[in-house]
Amino acid sequence: MTATAISLRGLSKHYDQVRAVDDLDLDIADGEFFSMLGPSGSGKTTVLRLIAGFEVPTAGTILLGEDDVTTRPPFARDVNTVFQDYAIFPHMSVLENVEYGLRVKKVGRSERRKRAEEALATVRLEAYAARRPHQLSGGQRQRVALARALVNRPKVLLLDEPLGALDLKLRREMQIELKQIQREVGITFVFVTHDQEEALTMSDRVAVFNEGRIEQLAAPVDLYERPASAFVAGFVGTFNLFQGEAARAVVGEAGSFVIRPEKVRLDAEAPTDVTGLCIAPGVVREVVYLGSTTSTVVALDAGPTVTVSHPNTDTSIDAALERRDQRVVLTWRRDHLVPLASSETAALPEEETA
Amino acid sequence: MPPMLWLGVAYLGALAALLITSLWTQNDFTGEIERAWTLENFQDLFRVDVYRTITFRTIGIAALVTVIDAVLAFPIALYMAKVASPRAQRLLVIAVLMPLWASYLVKAYAWRGMFSADGPIAWVAAPFGLHSPGYGLFATTVTLSYLWLPYMILPVYAGLERVPSSLFEASADLGAGSWHTLRRVVLPMAFPAFVAGSIFTFSLTMGDYIAVKIVGGTTQLLGNVVYDNQGAANNLPFAAAVATVPIVVMLGYLAAARRTGALEQL
Numbered sequence: 001m002t003a004t005a006i007s008l009r010g011l012s013k014h015y016d017q018v019r020a021v022d023d024l025d026l027d028i029a030d031g032e033f034f035s036m037l038g039p040s041g042s043g044k045t046t047v048l049r050l051i052a053g054f055e056v057p058t059a060g061t062i063l064l065g066e067d068d069v070t071t072r073p074p075f076a077r078d079v080n081t082v083f084q085d086y087a088i089f090p091h092m093s094v095l096e097n098v099e100y101g102l103r104v105k106k107v108g109r110s111e112r113r114k115r116a117e118e119a120l121a122t123v124r125l126e127a128y129a130a131r132r133p134h135q136l137s138g139g140q141r142q143r144v145a146l147a148r149a150l151v152n153r154p155k156v157l158l159l160d161e162p163l164g165a166l167d168l169k170l171r172r173e174m175q176i177e178l179k180q181i182q183r184e185v186g187i188t189f190v191f192v193t194h195d196q197e198e199a200l201t202m203s204d205r206v207a208v209f210n211e212g213r214i215e216q217l218a219a220p221v222d223l224y225e226r227p228a229s230a231f232v233a234g235f236v237g238t239f240n241l242f243q244g245e246a247a248r249a250v251v252g253e254a255g256s257f258v259i260r261p262e263k264v265r266l267d268a269e270a271p272t273d274v275t276g277l278c279i280a281p282g283v284v285r286e287v288v289y290l291g292s293t294t295s296t297v298v299a300l301d302a303g304p305t306v307t308v309s310h311p312n313t314d315t316s317i318d319a320a321l322e323r324r325d326q327r328v329v330l331t332w333r334r335d336h337l338v339p340l341a342s343s344e345t346a347a348l349p350e351e352e353t354a
Numbered sequence: 355m356p357p358m359l360w361l362g363v364a365y366l367g368a369l370a371a372l373l374i375t376s377l378w379t380q381n382d383f384t385g386e387i388e389r390a391w392t393l394e395n396f397q398d399l400f401r402v403d404v405y406r407t408i409t410f411r412t413i414g415i416a417a418l419v420t421v422i423d424a425v426l427a428f429p430i431a432l433y434m435a436k437v438a439s440p441r442a443q444r445l446l447v448i449a450v451l452m453p454l455w456a457s458y459l460v461k462a463y464a465w466r467g468m469f470s471a472d473g474p475i476a477w478v479a480a481p482f483g484l485h486s487p488g489y490g491l492f493a494t495t496v497t498l499s500y501l502w503l504p505y506m507i508l509p510v511y512a513g514l515e516r517v518p519s520s521l522f523e524a525s526a527d528l529g530a531g532s533w534h535t536l537r538r539v540v541l542p543m544a545f546p547a548f549v550a551g552s553i554f555t556f557s558l559t560m561g562d563y564i565a566v567k568i569v570g571g572t573t574q575l576l577g578n579v580v581y582d583n584q585g586a587a588n589n590l591p592f593a594a595a596v597a598t599v600p601i602v603v604m605l606g607y608l609a610a611a612r613r614t615g616a617l618e619q620l
C-alpha cells in the first residue's frame with residue numbers, strides 16, 4: 001500500500017439545511033490521478049474547496065499526509081489549485097503569474113526564474129513568458145494556471161473542472177496532456193469534473209458523487225463495467241435497466257440488472273447455441289446515427305425498451321435503417337449483466353435512462 | 355450629431371467665452387470691461403505672491419483631500435464589495451449615497467457646528483486640555499474630505515466588485531497571506547478605480563469656495579478668488595483668468611489619469 005496523500009474523515013459541510021458534503025470518508029493515494037465525478041450540486045467541488053481551505057468543514061478532519069490541516073488557512077496548506085475560471089492575475093505577465101507563489105515564499109530571484117521557466121516549458125508555453133493574460137487564448141490561459149500551480153511543487157494539485165471552458169477538440173488534447181504531465185511530475189492530482197468521459201480517460205480511480213456522498217469509488221473499468229447502482233450506471237455511460245417484472249421475464253431472475261448497449265447483439269433470428277446467453281425478441285423502434293456508432297432502440301416483447309450500440313464498420317447505415325419496425329432478436333452474455341445491490345428506482349439520474 | 359452640437363455650444367462655448375474674457379481687461383476707474391487683448395491678468399496671477407500661494411494651497415488641499423478620501427474609502431469599499439452579504443451590500447450603498455441627498459450647505463454648516471468653539475470637537479478635546487482647531491485649513495480639509503467621500507467610495511466599490519473573488523483565493527492558494535494579497539493583487543487591481551474616484555475629489559476641491567467660506571476662516575482657495583473678483587471687485591476678466599487655473603490643472607490631471615487606463619472605469 002502506497003502512502004496516503006489525503007485522508008478525509010467524517011467530513012461534512014452543511015449550508016443551512018443543505019448537506020453539500022455528508023459524512024465523507026476518503027483516502028487518496030500518493031501520486032494518484034483521482035477524479036471526483038458527479039452532477040452539479042453533488043458536492044464534488046465543495047470537497048475540493050474544503051481540501052484547498054476555501055471552506056471550513058462543519059464536521060470531520062482533513063489530513064494532508066500526516067498533517068491535520070482542517071483548520072489551516074489556504075496559504076498554510078501544501079496544495080495548489082487550478083481554478084475553473086483560471087484566476088490568472090490580469091495585471092501581471094505570464095512569467096510574473098507563474099513566479100507569484102515562489103515570490104511569496106521568498107525564493108531567490110535566479111532560482112525563481114529558473115523554476116518558472118521550467119514550469120512554462122512543462123506546459124509548452126516557454127515563448128509566452130512576457131505576454132499579458134489578455135493576449136492569450138483560453139487553452140493557453142489554462143496552461144498558465146497549471147504552470148502557476150505546478151511551479152510550487154505542491155504535495156497535491158487540485159483541479160476544479162479546468163477543461164470545462166475549452167472546446168471539445170482542445171479538451172481531448174488537454175486530457176491526454178494533463179495525464180502525461182501528471183505522470184512526469186508525479187504529483188497527486190485531484191480532478192473535479194461532471195464529464196464522465198474526462199474522468200474515465202484520465203483517472204486511476206474515480207469517485208462518483210451524488211447528494212454529498214460517494215456513490216461508488218472504483219477504477220474507470222470497474223466503474224463502467226461493474227456499476228454499483230443505477231445512478232452510477234446512468235451517470236457513467238448509457239445503460240439498459242431491467243427490474244421487477246421485466247427482470248423476471250428477460251433475465252429469468254428477480255432483482256435489478258444492467259446491460260451496456262455495446263454488449264448487446266442484434267440479429268434477425270435467435271442463435272442456435274444459447275448456452276450462457278440471454279435472449280429477448282422485440283421490434284426496432286428507432287435507428288440513430290452517431291458518427292462512430294449507430295444506436296438502435298428496440299421495444300422488447302417483455303416490455304422494456306433496450307438501446308443497442310454498434311460501431312459503424314461500414315460507410316452506410318442503410319442495412320440498419322432497413323431494420324426499422326422489423327422484428328429482431330437481442331442476445332447478450334449472461335455474465336455481462338451487472339446485478340445491482342438493491343432495486344433503486346429513486347436515485348436515477350435525469351438523463352440517459354434508456 | 356445634434357447632441358454633440360448641443361455639448362459644443364453649451365459646454366465648450368461657455369468655456370471659450372471664459373477664456374476670451376480672461377484675455378480682456380478692466381478699466382480701473384469706470385469698472386467697464388475693455389475689449390483689448392492682453393495677457394496682463396495671467397501675468398498678475400503669476401507675479402502677485404498671494405495668488406501664487408493660493409494656487410499651490412488649492413492644489414495641495416485637493417491632493418490631501420484625495421489621499422484622505424482614498425484611505426477612508428478603501429476599507430469601506432472592500433467590505434462592501436467582497437465581505438458584506440448582498441443585503442448588507444445594498445444597505446451600505448444606500449448609506450454611502452444618503453449624505454448626497456442632503457443639501458451641501460446643510461453639511462457644510464454641520465461641520466461649522468462641529469468645529470465651533472463650543473461644538474462637539476471642543477467637548478471631546480476639553481478633558482485633554484485641548485481646544486477645537488477652529489476654522490481654517492484643517493477644518494476645510496476635513497469638511498471637503500467628508501463632502502467628497504462618496505465620490506471616492508462608489509468607483510472604488512464598483513472597481514473591486516468587478517475583481518473576481520477567485521483571484522483572491524488564487525493568491526491565498528499560492529501561499530500569500532492577507533497583507534501580501536492586499537498589496538500585490540487587490541490594490542493594483544483597484545488602482546484605476548482610485549484614479550477614477552480621485553478625478554472627482556480633486557476637481558471638486560479645486561473648484562470649491564462655499565465650504566471654505568463656511569469653515570475656512572480667513573483661508574482662501576482659488577474658488578474664493580474667482581468669487582470675490584466677480585462679486586466685490588467686479589473684475590470679470592481677472593476672475594476668468596483665475597478660473598482657468600483649475601481647468602488647466604484638471605486637464606493635466608486627466609491626461610495623467612488616462613495613461614493609467616482609469617478613464618475606462620468611469
